[in-house]
Amino acid sequence: MRRVLLVGAGEVGVKHLAALAVMPGVTVAGVADPAPRTALLPQGVQVFASTPVALAALSPDLVVVAAPPGVALTAAREAAGAGAAVVVEKPATTDPAALAPRSGDGRVFVGFQPHFAPGLARLLAERPAVVRAEVTLAVRRDPAYFRSWRRSYATAGGVLHQQAVHGLALALRLMPGTVETADATVVHRRGLAETEDHVTAALALTGGRTVHVDARVDHHGPPRHKLDLHLADGRRLHVRGRNLGAGLGDPAAAPTDEELRRAMYAAVLDAADGRPIHPCLFPLTALRRPLEVIDRVYRDARIVRAHAAAA
Template sequence: MKRVLLVGAGEVGAKHLDALAGADGLTVAGVADPFPRAALPPNTPVFASWHAALAALSPQLVVVAAPPGIALAAARGAAAAGAMVVVEKPATLDPAALAPQPGDERIFVGFQPHFAPGLDGLLARLPAVERAEVVLAVQRDPGYFRDWRRAYATAGGVLHQQAIHGLTLALRLLSSAVETVDAEVAHLRGLAESEDRVTADLTLAGGRTLHVAASIDQPGPPRHEVFLHLADGRRLAVRGRNLEAGLGDPADAPTHEQLRRRMYSAVLNAAWQPPHPCLFPLSALRRPLEVIDRVYRDARRVRATGAVAA
């Protein structure tokens, strides 16, 4: 059995515990969190710090589900200790912090929806995409924005926390540089520092375009999808609540626990063979964060009164 250390046992950590509970060949050897809120497996050792947990357990896999900032330091500490690492997005809000360091090749970002049906072939071939659209429509109530999510400095905005799975997938397929950005960020409900909606139109080198429409105040069934318009005329739809259907039938979509288990296996295998095409290296996260930063920097700000702040 491979020993797994979970760093951070809050809302996201609980989702990893659910996935790990059914993962063949993996056992949760310990949890690093001074105040765990998730229900832990019986007799699971709990450590106040990831430093102490790494020293005591020598895990083969470390899953980091801590807030941005803490997450990056913990992931790099685990990699330096010899573990393979999955770190939850966005890991950091500072693109410069992702300048390569020794050990970063052992760290992969937790984009489990990128393991959805059909995306392995798509990411292995990297077809020419002329235009992409990222659509997010979910309902997040004020209670969601608590603790570390309340402040932009510790949580980031909707693009960092909500739409990053689809945005990053689109940017993996649109590799050219961003030339222009036309964006609007709307703050309508006063949810701490977070916005309710982001719309953006990006023009990339070569005439390629990316449209983003992300809303967290939308009633109805949640959706997070990516539409790809290829140079050969095909249109591909990556569908689901959070892309989990991939290119397949939404009725046959795998669960998020299944997608996470595929990701854990791929990360462990990357210790001795070329990485699976769906894995997302830590080093590759810098570009999406730079694009997100530019969208927020250049966006018009709309407040509840209807006034626009540049």
């Protein structure tokens, strides 16, 4: 039985607990959180106030980090240094420079569970030539969502860090090159602390490749997050689902979010056992490029405030 430590028992941590609870061969041995939602924790699970204390007490095989950015990166590296395999929630940090390689980073993977959706393993293994990618996100996040650490760009980032990063990171995995130009607009309408309502961007990469992003959190319809890929040979591939979860398959038969999480945990444990790295796993070291691209978008963007948006 593999022992799991969960770092962070907030709303995202509880989702991990639900997925781990029905995964064969693993048991949640403890939770590290200075202020956990104890009513939501499984009975009998040990609770620790800090990650180092929990690591020393439990010697876990797998550590799942569901803490806010910045805190998450520190905890993930502590866990890797203790010898555990690690899954850390995106974006782990909002500072690309913080991802300069360190010893142990090879044991850390970013929790992009939608990248385990049907058909994406083959896509990521074969890496077809993609010339244009279109990332679309349309969800509803009301003011109450942007509380605590989410109120500040410095601690949470923006819509691209927290919401659209699954699709953008997947597109960039398939598209080499650096950003030559970034034409972007960031719109603030509802006063969501420092977070925007809508961001659009057209990125030109070296080699003539382009990435287009349309991401909003003020959408009134059903949530969706999709990625359209235009291949050099003329084909088009469509990654679909509420959060890419249908992959290249039938949206009506999409796996659940819990199923995708369990596939991700299993792949991380396999990697820790020395088996070949699953093509869908996203190494921590690979996260730096998406964060650098996101930084470029926000740095170059035109900022539209409420009074201008209403015009």
